[in-house]
Amino acid sequence: MFTPCTLCHSTNAEIIRDTLRYDIKRKVLRCNDCTFVYLETPDATNQDYYTSKTYRETYGPNLKKKGSEPKEIYDTYFPFQGVIIDALKDILRPDMNVLDVGCSTGQFLSALKGKVAGRIGMELSEADVAFIRENLDFKVYSEPIEDAVIPEGPFDMVSALQVVEHVPDPVSFVQHLGKHLKPDGYLYLELPNIHDSMLDAYHIKGYENFYYREPHLSYFSEKTLGDLLAKAGFVGKIKTVQRYTFTNHLHWLLTGNPQDNFTLGNQEPILVTTDTVSPPVKQELNDFIRRVNREYIDLIEKHGMGESLTFLGKKAV
Numbered sequence: 001m002f003t004p005c006t007l008c009h010s011t012n013a014e015i016i017r018d019t020l021r022y023d024i025k026r027k028v029l030r031c032n033d034c035t036f037v038y039l040e041t042p043d044a045t046n047q048d049y050y051t052s053k054t055y056r057e058t059y060g061p062n063l064k065k066k067g068s069e070p071k072e073i074y075d076t077y078f079p080f081q082g083v084i085i086d087a088l089k090d091i092l093r094p095d096m097n098v099l100d101v102g103c104s105t106g107q108f109l110s111a112l113k114g115k116v117a118g119r120i121g122m123e124l125s126e127a128d129v130a131f132i133r134e135n136l137d138f139k140v141y142s143e144p145i146e147d148a149v150i151p152e153g154p155f156d157m158v159s160a161l162q163v164v165e166h167v168p169d170p171v172s173f174v175q176h177l178g179k180h181l182k183p184d185g186y187l188y189l190e191l192p193n194i195h196d197s198m199l200d201a202y203h204i205k206g207y208e209n210f211y212y213r214e215p216h217l218s219y220f221s222e223k224t225l226g227d228l229l230a231k232a233g234f235v236g237k238i239k240t241v242q243r244y245t246f247t248n249h250l251h252w253l254l255t256g257n258p259q260d261n262f263t264l265g266n267q268e269p270i271l272v273t274t275d276t277v278s279p280p281v282k283q284e285l286n287d288f289i290r291r292v293n294r295e296y297i298d299l300i301e302k303h304g305m306g307e308s309l310t311f312l313g314k315k316a317v
């Protein structure tokens with residue numbers, strides 16, 4: 001019998017894969033009742049996995065080596081926080097206080113500096129917590145959200161970026177996020193989309209082998225994320241977002257492999273980097289690929305195939 005579905009508890013499931021990134025043998029199941037996709041035995045990846053160095057020694061933004069130090073993670077992701085700030089521009093206010101759960105090396109809270117009044121982080125990785133305490137100017141708690149007492153709350157916004165897919169019980173986790181929110185506060189989530197174009201449209205074998213991974217226990221769609229939020233008592237807007245570029249997708253399509261690092265896949269594409277042609281020609285060629293990239297990203301998002309899902313909403317009344 002299969003591990004029950006994390007969302008609807010049905011045991012009526014099918015196996016869609018039996019191998020994860022790094023050739024780890026573990027089954028990926030899809031619930032036949034609610035379509036939720038999840039790893040067999042999600043409890044096997046518990047919070048000690050994140051507290052210890054195991055996670056950071058295995059996964060990181062630089063794919064040429066295994067693992068990353070906190071400073072490298074911070075320096076890689078900080079320059080790309082602007083798109084998240086931009087997505088939140090209508091709700092951010094200077095008098096807000098924000099809790100970011102699973103804050104990693106604090107890159108998002110750093111980017112919020114000067115835009116909100118209060119910033120608090122929560123992170124299980126001991127190395128990331130030590131990095132924040134040494135280098136950044138906000139307070140970080142190191143216990144799981146289920147145990148945390150946070151006198152600075154309740155908050156005007158609670159965020160969890162690329163976190164929900166890691167927790168064994170997403171419904172309970174999101175409910176715990178809600179406990180730290182003011183009645184009218186905002187919940188903001190980002191997580192991978194299982195209807196990512198690389199899986200649904202292109203079916204790139206190398207990407208499938210890369211996509212499913214031990215720390216990701218859940219694989220949400222717009223539909224199953226909606227189910228989760230309804231169960232946890234939230235209403236709001238779910239969107240799909242594409243941040244990896246057109247040229248990153250071309251790279252995957254032509255080689256079957258990822259680019260070497262996160263930055264290459266996310267920075268605005270460029271065709272001509274040398275000065276062997278005149279500046280106007282260089283500019284015209286580079287403007288062309290930027291235009292194509294923007295149009296491509298719009299198309300992917302329009303069809304719900306962005307690599308991430310975002311949710312912005314509030315507690316249901």
Ligand SMILES: [Zn+2]
Nearest residue numbers: 005008031034
């Ligand atoms: Zn189900």
